[in-house]
Amino acid sequence: MIPSPLKPQWFQILLALAAQPLHGYAIQRAVLAQTDDQMRLWPAMLYRSLGTLEDEGLIETVPTPAEEPTDERRLYYALTDAGRDRLRQETELLARWVRAAEAELL
Amino acid sequence: MSRRSARWVYRTLLRLFPPSFLAKRGSEMERMFSELRETWQVERSGTVLGFWLRVVVDVLRGSMAEWLSLVSARTESATAVARSEPMSDFLADVRYAWRQVVRRPLYAGLIFLLMSVGIAGNTAMFRIFDGLFLRPLPFTDADLLMDLDETAPAWELEYVGVAYPDFVEWRRSNRTFASMAVYSESGANFGGEGPSERITVVQSSHDLAQVLGIEPVLGRFYTAEEDVPDGPDVALLTEGFWAERFAREPEVLGRSISLNGRAFEIVGVLPPEARFVSEAQVWVPLQENPEQGSGWYLTGLGRLTPEATIEQALADLTSVHRGMIETRSVNETTSPVISPLRDRYLGEFRLGSGLLLAAVGIVLLIACANIAGLMLARSLTRAPEMSVRRALGAPRSRLVRQLLTESALLALLGAAAGSGLGMWGSGALVVAMRDRFPAWVTFDLDLRFLGFILGLTAGATLVFGLTPALRSARDTALATGGRATASIARRRGLGLLVAGEVALALVLLVVGGLSALDVWRLGRVDPGFQVEGTTGFALALPAARYPDADARLAFQDTYLEKLRATPGVESATLATILPLSGHMGYFFVVEGDPPPAEGEPNPVVLNRAVSPGYFQTMGVQLLAGRVFDDFDGRDDGDDVIIVNETFARTRLGGAESALGRRVAVGTGMPDSDEAWITVIGVTRDVRHYGVDEPMRPGVYQPLRQLPRATFQVALRFAGSDADAVSTARRVTSELDPELPLYSVRTMSEAMDRSLWTRRATSWLIGTFSAVALLLAVAGLYGVISYSVGQRSREISVRMAVGAQHGQVMAQVVRQGMTLVAAGAGVGVLASMAVGGLVAGILVDVSPREPVVYLGVIGVLFGVAALANYLPARRAARLDPTVALREE
Numbered sequence: 001m002i003p004s005p006l007k008p009q010w011f012q013i014l015l016a017l018a019a020q021p022l023h024g025y026a027i028q029r030a031v032l033a034q035t036d037d038q039m040r041l042w043p044a045m046l047y048r049s050l051g052t053l054e055d056e057g058l059i060e061t062v063p064t065p066a067e068e069p070t071d072e073r074r075l076y077y078a079l080t081d082a083g084r085d086r087l088r089q090e091t092e093l094l095a096r097w098v099r100a101a102e103a104e105l106l
Numbered sequence: 107m108s109r110r111s112a113r114w115v116y117r118t119l120l121r122l123f124p125p126s127f128l129a130k131r132g133s134e135m136e137r138m139f140s141e142l143r144e145t146w147q148v149e150r151s152g153t154v155l156g157f158w159l160r161v162v163v164d165v166l167r168g169s170m171a172e173w174l175s176l177v178s179a180r181t182e183s184a185t186a187v188a189r190s191e192p193m194s195d196f197l198a199d200v201r202y203a204w205r206q207v208v209r210r211p212l213y214a215g216l217i218f219l220l221m222s223v224g225i226a227g228n229t230a231m232f233r234i235f236d237g238l239f240l241r242p243l244p245f246t247d248a249d250l251l252m253d254l255d256e257t258a259p260a261w262e263l264e265y266v267g268v269a270y271p272d273f274v275e276w277r278r279s280n281r282t283f284a285s286m287a288v289y290s291e292s293g294a295n296f297g298g299e300g301p302s303e304r305i306t307v308v309q310s311s312h313d314l315a316q317v318l319g320i321e322p323v324l325g326r327f328y329t330a331e332e333d334v335p336d337g338p339d340v341a342l343l344t345e346g347f348w349a350e351r352f353a354r355e356p357e358v359l360g361r362s363i364s365l366n367g368r369a370f371e372i373v374g375v376l377p378p379e380a381r382f383v384s385e386a387q388v389w390v391p392l393q394e395n396p397e398q399g400s401g402w403y404l405t406g407l408g409r410l411t412p413e414a415t416i417e418q419a420l421a422d423l424t425s426v427h428r429g430m431i432e433t434r435s436v437n438e439t440t441s442p443v444i445s446p447l448r449d450r451y452l453g454e455f456r457l458g459s460g461l462l463l464a465a466v467g468i469v470l471l472i473a474c475a476n477i478a479g480l481m482l483a484r485s486l487t488r489a490p491e492m493s494v495r496r497a498l499g500a501p502r503s504r505l506v507r508q509l510l511t512e513s514a515l516l517a518l519l520g521a522a523a524g525s526g527l528g529m530w531g532s533g534a535l536v537v538a539m540r541d542r543f544p545a546w547v548t549f550d551l552d553l554r555f556l557g558f559i560l561g562l563t564a565g566a567t568l569v570f571g572l573t574p575a576l577r578s579a580r581d582t583a584l585a586t587g588g589r590a591t592a593s594i595a596r597r598r599g600l601g602l603l604v605a606g607e608v609a610l611a612l613v614l615l616v617v618g619g620l621s622a623l624d625v626w627r628l629g630r631v632d633p634g635f636q637v638e639g640t641t642g643f644a645l646a647l648p649a650a651r652y653p654d655a656d657a658r659l660a661f662q663d664t665y666l667e668k669l670r671a672t673p674g675v676e677s678a679t680l681a682t683i684l685p686l687s688g689h690m691g692y693f694f695v696v697e698g699d700p701p702p703a704e705g706e707p708n709p710v711v712l713n714r715a716v717s718p719g720y721f722q723t724m725g726v727q728l729l730a731g732r733v734f735d736d737f738d739g740r741d742d743g744d745d746v747i748i749v750n751e752t753f754a755r756t757r758l759g760g761a762e763s764a765l766g767r768r769v770a771v772g773t774g775m776p777d778s779d780e781a782w783i784t785v786i787g788v789t790r791d792v793r794h795y796g797v798d799e800p801m802r803p804g805v806y807q808p809l810r811q812l813p814r815a816t817f818q819v820a821l822r823f824a825g826s827d828a829d830a831v832s833t834a835r836r837v838t839s840e841l842d843p844e845l846p847l848y849s850v851r852t853m854s855e856a857m858d859r860s861l862w863t864r865r866a867t868s869w870l871i872g873t874f875s876a877v878a879l880l881l882a883v884a885g886l887y888g889v890i891s892y893s894v895g896q897r898s899r900e901i902s903v904r905m906a907v908g909a910q911h912g913q914v915m916a917q918v919v920r921q922g923m924t925l926v927a928a929g930a931g932v933g934v935l936a937s938m939a940v941g942g943l944v945a946g947i948l949v950d951v952s953p954r955e956p957v958v959y960l961g962v963i964g965v966l967f968g969v970a971a972l973a974n975y976l977p978a979r980r981a982a983r984l985d986p987t988v989a990l991r992e993e
Contacts, residue, residue: 023134024134024135024137024138025137025138025141025142028138028142029145040160042142042160042161042164043135043138043139043142043161043164043165044123044135044164044165044167044168044169045164045167045168046138047131047134047135047138047168048168048171048172050131051127051130051131074134074137075134
C-alpha cells in the first residue's frame with residue numbers, strides 16, 4: 001500500500017488515465033496538458049512510476065483499443081477499480097487540504 | 107543525428123537499467139523516446155543539448171533508483187519503510203558526499219586520478235574507433251553500398267580490380283543490384299594559364315552518381331550516350347576544385363579545361379560527398395570499350411536492392427561471371443568479390459583499433475578495481491559511522507545510496523577531467539592520422555561519443571561503487587565502534603582484486619611486448635635498397651608534346667644527363683615504379699616450360715622498367731650476371747631482362763641457372779607467339795611493398811625497351827632533401843617549364859609511412875600496458891600496505907615472542923608475491939588464449955614468442971617485488987611495544 005499523499009507524478013498519471021486507457025507517450029502528453037506544461041515526464045521516470053502503480057494494483061495493462069488507427073501493438077494502461085477509488089480518495093484529501101489552506105489565508 | 111543513431115544511443119544508455127526492468131519496459135521506453143524526440147523537434151521545446159541532458163539525467167536517476175530498489179528488496183526485510191522525497195535526499199547525499207571528499211583529499215584525489223586516467227584513454231580511443239567504424243557514411247542507405255572487385259588466388263592476388271567486359275556483363279545480367287558502376291583514378295596535367303599542375307582525375311562509368319545517390323550541385327552528370335568509346339570530352343569539377351580554382355562561379359558550365367593537353371567541356375559540379383570516391387579534382391566519363399579485354403584496373407561500386415543479402419549478391423554475380431567463361435576463358439581464374447565499403451577501405455584497421463579499444467578498456471577496469479579496493483579499505487574505517495547511522499534508524503538502502511553518491515560524484519569529476527585529457531591527447535593523434543585514411547573519415551565529436559563517455563562513467567561507477575557500498579552497509583551490524591580487524595573475507599576480496607589486476611596487466615604487457623618486438627624487428631629488416639638520402643618523385647610526359655616512344659626516350663636521356671651533371675647530384679636514375687610506390691603486374695612464361703595446367707598457381711610478376719645505373723643508385727645488390735648498360739634495349743640488340751631472387755628461385759631453378767634463359771610476357775597459351783627476352787642478371791629481392799609485406803617475383807627491363815610516358819626519378823643528393831627537390835624542379839623546368847613534379851617524397855618518408863600504423867599501434871598499446879602495470883602495482887602496494895597496517899598487532903605479538911625481522915619480511919613478501927604469482931598464472935593463460943587474435947597485427951613475431959613472455963614476467967615480478975618490499979620493511983621495523991600499547 002503506497003502511503004498518502006501520492007507522489008505528484010503518480011497522481012497525475014492516475015488522473016490522465018481516468019478518462020480512457022493510454023500508452024506511455026500519450027500519458028506524457030496528457031500529464032503535460034493537465035499540468036499546464038509544468039510536469040514533463042521523461043521515459044525512465046514515467047515507466048518506473050507505471051511499474052510501481054501496476055505493482056500496487058492501481059493500474060493494469062490492456063490490449064490496444066480497436067478504434068486506435070495504429071497497426072503497431074503497444075502497451076496501453078488503464079485504471080483498475082482500486083485505482084479509481086484511490087484517485088478519488090486522493091482528490092478528496094487534496095481538496096480538504098486546499099480548503100484548509102484557503103480558510104487560513106482568506 | 108539521425109533517428110536511428112539517436113535511438114541507438116538511447117538503447118545503449120538504457121543498458122544501465124537492471125536487465126529484468128529492461129526486458130519488461132525497454133522497448134516501450136525506446137519508442138516513447140523516439141516520439142518525445144520528434145515532438146521536441148517539432149515543438150522546438152528547447153535545444154538538442156537540453157533534450158539530451160534531460161534524457162540522460164532521467165536515465166541515470168531512474169537506473170540508479172531501480173538498482174537500489176532491487177538491492178534493498180533483497181537486503182531489507184519486508185517491513186515497509188516510509189520513503190522520503192527522493193530529490194531532497196539526493197541533494198542531501200550530494201552535499202554529504204562533497205563534505206566527505208573535502209575532508210579526505212588524498213583518498214578523493216586518488217580516485218579522481220585513477221578515474222581520469224581510465225577515462226582519458228577510452229575517450230581517445232573511442233574517438234578514433236567511432237570515426238573509423240561507427241559513423242555512418244554520408245549516403246542514403248549507405249549499408250547497401252558494396253565494393254565490387256575480382257580476386258585471383260591462382261595469381262596470388264587478393265584483389266585484381268574489375269575488368270570492363272566483366273562489369274558490363276555483371277551490370278546487364280545481375281538480379282541483386284539496384285545499380286552498379288566502375289571507376290578508376292589517374293593523374294593528369296591540368297593546364298590553364300601558367301605552369302601546369304598535376305591533378306587526380308576520376309574516370310567513371312556514367313552511373314556512378316546514381317549508385318552513390320548524389321546529385322550535381324550545378325549542371326548535370328554525364329550521360330550513358332557520352333560514356334562510349336570516342337565520346338565527347340566532358341568533365342565535372344569536384345566541389346573543392348570548383349571553389350579553389352573557379353571561386354564557385356556558376357558560369358563555369360560550358361567552359362573548357364585542359365587535361366594532358368586535351369580540352370574538356372565542364373558540364374557540372376559534384377557535391378562534397380563525391381570526395382568519398384576519391385580526392386580527385388575532376389571527373390570524366392570512362393568511355394571504355396566492352397569489346398576489348400582492357401585489363402583489371404577498375405574499382406566497382408554497387409548498390410544492393412534492399413531485399414538482397416551479400417551472399418545472394420555474390421552467388422548472383424558469380425554465376426553471371428562463370429556464364430562468360432565460354433567467350434572469356436580468363437574468368438575461370440578470376441571471380442567476383444563483394445564487401446561492404448567500410449570493410450574494404452578500413453577493414454585492415456579494425457583489428458588494431460579494436461585491440462586498442464580493448465586495451466584502454468582493460469586499463470579502465472584495473473583503475474576501477476583499484477578504486478574498489480580503496481573503497482573497500484575505506485569502508486572499514488567508516489564502519490563505526492555506518493553502524494551509528496544504522497542504529498539511529500537509517501535504512502540500509504539510504505546508506506548504500508549515500509555511498510554510491512559519493513562514488514558517483516568522484517567518478518563524474520574524474521571522468522570530466524579524463525575526457526578533457528583524452529580529447530586533448532586524441533587531438534594530436536587525429537592530426538597525425540588525417541592523411542592516412544580516406545578523406546571521408548572524420549573524427550569530429552558527436553552524440554554517440556557523449557553517450558559513450560556518460561555510459562562508461564555510469565558503468566564504472568556501478569562496477570567500483572556498488573560492491574563496496576553493499577558490503578559496507580551489510581557489515582555495519584557486525585562492526586562495533588572502536589577497533590575493528592579486517593575480516594578474512596574482506597582481505598581475501600582485496601587479494602582477489604589485486605590478482606585480477608595483475609592478470610589483466612600481464613595480458614596487456616604481453617600484447618604490448620609482442621607488438622613492440624614486431625615493430626623493432628621490422629625496423630631492422632634490410633629492405634634491399636638504399637633508404638637514407640634517396641629522394642623520389644614522378645613525372646608524366648603529356649602525349650600532346652611527347653607523342654611517341656622516340657620523343658619520350660629523347661627527353662629521358664637528356665633529362666638524366668642534365669640531372670647527373672647538376673652540382674650536388676651524386677647519382678640519379680629513372681624507373682617506372684620505385685620501391686614502396688605501386689605495382690604493375692604482368693604474367694611471364696619461361697622458355698621450355700610446359701604450358702601451365704588448369705588451376706595451377708601463376709603468381710603475377712612485378713614488372714619495372716629502369717634506366718642504366720638504377721641498381722647502383724638504389725643500392726640493389728646483384729647476385730649473378732650483370733646490370734644494364736647503355737646499349738641494352740636498343741633496337742639493334744636482343745631484348746634483355748634482370749630477374750629478382752624470388753623469380754629465379756621459383757621459376758628458373760636458382761640464380762646461377764637463371765642466366766641465359768629466356769622468358770616472355772604472356773600466359774603461356776598454346777597458340778601464342780612469344781617475344782623472348784634473355785635473362786642477363788639476378789638481383790636480391792627488394793621489399794617493394796614494404797618491409798611488413800612479402801615480396802613477389804619481380805623483373806626489371808631497360809626503360810629503353812619499355813619507354814613509358816609516366817616514370818619516377820630517384821635522386822641521391824649531397825645536401826638537404828629540400829635542396830634536392832628544388833634542384834630537381836629547376837632542372838625539370840629548364841627542360842620543360844610545363845612539366846609538374848608530383849608524388850615527391852624521400853625513401854625514408856615512404857618507409858616511415860608504410861610502417862606508421864604499426865608503429866603508432868605499438869606505441870599506444872605499449873603506453874597503455876605501462877599504465878596498466880603501474881596501476882596494478884600501485885594496487886598491490888596499497889593492499890599489502892593496508893594489510894600490514896591491519897595486522898600490525900599480530901606482527902608485533904609475533905615479534906615480541908621472538909620472530910626475526912627477516913621472518914616478518916619474508917612473510918609479508920610471500921603474501922604479496924603469492925597474489926602476483928596467481929595473477930601472473932591466470933594472465934599467462936589468458937594471453938595464450940588471446941594470442942590468435944593478436945597474431946593478426948604481427949608480421950615477424952609469433953604470438954607465443956617466449957622472449958616476450960619471459961621478459962614481461964620478469965618485469966612484472968621485479969616491479970611487484972619492490973611494491974612488496976616497501977611495506978614489508980615497514981612491518982619489520984614495527985616497534986612491538988608501540989603497536990601493543992595502542993590497544
